[in-house]
Amino acid sequence: MITLGIVLVLLGEAVLFFEEVPLVDFITGTIWAPMFEPKSFGVLPLVCGTFLITCGAAMIGLPSGLGVGLFLNDFAPNWLRSIIKPVLEILAGIPTVVYGYFALTVVTPLMQRMSPSVEVFNAASAAIVVGVMVLPMVASLCDDAIRAVPRSIKEAGYALGATKCEVALQVTVPSALSGIVASFILAISRAFGETMAVTLAAGSTPKLTLNPFESVQTLTAYIAQVSTGDTPQGSLEYKSIFAVGMLLLVVTLFFNMLAYYLVKRFRTVTE
């Protein structure tokens, strides 16, 4: 019911939008300037900004999340585990606005001190905080996946004389792989749909750039920007956010389906 509602609402408005702006221009255009004349709706700069931040966040969040998962299972004694787990849960429960504030007031000044050319709003600090944000999620999902690996095959590895590292990398990780990949995909889709932290930290200049120290705008930040300003209902900008939202929904749904499918396959393999 709810999915149907979302799809209908978004489709309805998006169709109105595409009546005025052709679909091809929307997908392949390189200039996004809905506020100025001449208006131009090429979604690529927004996608590029989103992509930049998602990749950066993935580079930080995914390996360290997996590292935490492995550490908790193979190295951490029980008392340490019972400390780290709640800390990760707290980290996961912190509202995203707080991360945005953190990026703006701590991460960015730190980066500016290192190199003065960094802009106040930049993609890199947004990527860093989003990476920290998805870390607990990846960690706890990886932890679950690794935990589900049967003890016997690990013991078999040790019995063959493998070290802890070799068992972890050559036995545990491959057999938990689909669970781990599923957690990665979920994290990427979360980073993709993240709004508040990115809006605060990355600024609002739609730009087709791969330089992480410039200000960019993401799909979600654009929606937030339009909805906080006073855009009259029915105008082209108003309709454009539904087109952007549609794109967002399609991509995240795709990611989630992929993760769901992987987890399902993973379950049948272990049982």
Place this chain on the structure above:
Amino acid sequence: MASMDDMLKSMSKSVTLTTGTANLGDSQIEHKAMIRAIWRPRPKRRWLAGRIFFLLTLLSTLIGLISLIFLLESILGQGWERVSWEFVSSFPSRIASRAGIKAALVGSLYLTGLVASIAIPLGVGAAVYLEEFAADTRLRRIIDVNIANLAGVPSIVYGMLGLMVFVRICALGHSLLAGACTMSLLILPVIIVTAREALKTVPMGVRLAALGLGATRWQTVRAHVLPTAMPGILTGVILSLSRAVGETAPLLMIGALSYMAFVPESPMDDFTVLPIQIFNWSARPQDEFRVAAAAGILVLLGVLLTVNACAIFARMRFQRKMQW
């Protein structure tokens, strides 16, 4: 089976290969190299690799811990002195040093109450239906996949849905009720999923015993299954409520105000919530507002911690009651 055969074949091939070269003995060096390729202990290198691996995983764990400490430290350092009774009980102001969060705090609490009263009955009801009553049909499986998917939809998309359905079509305006409805939609999938997991852990014997004593299906669920599953359901509900408290994006979409000089009194009033107030303050360039934002974050985190503590406490009480 085919892969097994292939493996055996290739193994026997390699065995004949090695023994072949050994028997021939024409090249002693080649033979030695082969042996080395097959069996290399290299204990030092492997030990080193193990240490490096350990350090890497330790490092990634520390990243999480350090960032948490760093985050708390910076917020405490900036905002602690601003938190006072005055800060909590005054309205936002253009002058940063006099700005307070009364309207936002009341709005947040009001909204959470409304969300709880909408989402909990709906969510738990749906979970009970899906888990206890629904037959395993194709429709149910579609609903399953659907709910799992909905839990992953970005929150701002829910905001757009809320904007269209509640604000425009139902003409609720930018009101507290519209916000609560949107938030309820957002957390419903999470509540349903966790409640179903909790219901799944109830042993089948409990149900069979109740049914065997002549209870109807509804009586079984109400008197036995639900109380047993209660701790799990409660945890899920409270965790999703705390998500609702911290969520900003959808409310931004449906138009919660960022400046409010009065307290909302009925569900139809305009409103604002803590995260939006924080967002608004941290987006401003002046340092004084940044400090106010830090103080606001402290209050928000305080509310969240209290909610989570309630969850843990409630879970403990129920668990004690339900000992077998």
